[in-house]
Amino acid sequence: MQNDIIEPEILSGHKVRAFFTGKYTGSDLSMLSKVSGLSGDRMYLPIQKHTDKIITIINNMEQLVGDAVVTGQKDILLGVKTADCVPILLYDKKRHVAAAVHAGWRGTAASILKKTVDLLKIDFQSDPLDILMAIGPCIRQCCYTVDIDVIDAVSAATGDGDYCMQRDGKYYIDLQSANRQQAILSGMNKDHIQVIDECTFCNPDKYFSYRFLKEEAGRQGGFIAVL
Ligand SMILES: [Zn+2]
Secondary structure, eight states, X not given: OXXXXXXXXXXXXXXXXXXXXXXXXXXXXXXXXXXXXXXXXXXXXXXXXXXXXXXXXXXXXOOOBOXXXXXXXXXXXXXXXXXXXXXXXXXXXXXXXXXXXXXXXXXHHTTHHHHHHHHHHHHHOOOGGGEEEEEOOBOOTTTOEEOHHHHHHHHHHHOSOSSEEEETTEEEEOHHHHHHHHHHHTTXXXXXXXXXXXXXXXOTTTSOOHHHHGGGOOOXXXXXXXO
């Protein structure tokens, strides 16, 4: 599967390069360089720890702990690595600011997406109605069984919605829908949000899935650069 790049339509036609990868491209810097045309020293992948920390890149490219990255600088490829968690890409078409967010259940429960939109509003004067967003491949409601504690934690951050289900006595959660709901609650337009309907666990040939491969799993991700 050599062409495993997904370029979300919602972000096409703007001064931004945005894509999700599969297993083949993964999160290897030389592969990302081929796809983006940017060299490794123009890429920023944070040290992810399921936090709600957001890193703003201005001049300093020092690698820090965080699970969301924001920049208004041109030609810097921001990225988050995932293998079941949700990669989310945002672009403010008026302010020309991009963000990449890593939202697993912990990040979703910590409202990392909402906090990223808040940072865009405060630090970049973004109007949420100008923000376009793509939610990438992850483990979806078909496969993502969770404990009730996870449902409770995500619900506390997200409010009531149709992103939790129960089947055969098991709980399932859809983190794409939960993050979509958080974005709408942050003031974004639902028509500016694209969800990629692909489950990493259902497609182990195409995607790394932590639940499928355990410790063997590599990482794909979501990547975005302002041009
Ligand atoms: Zn699935």
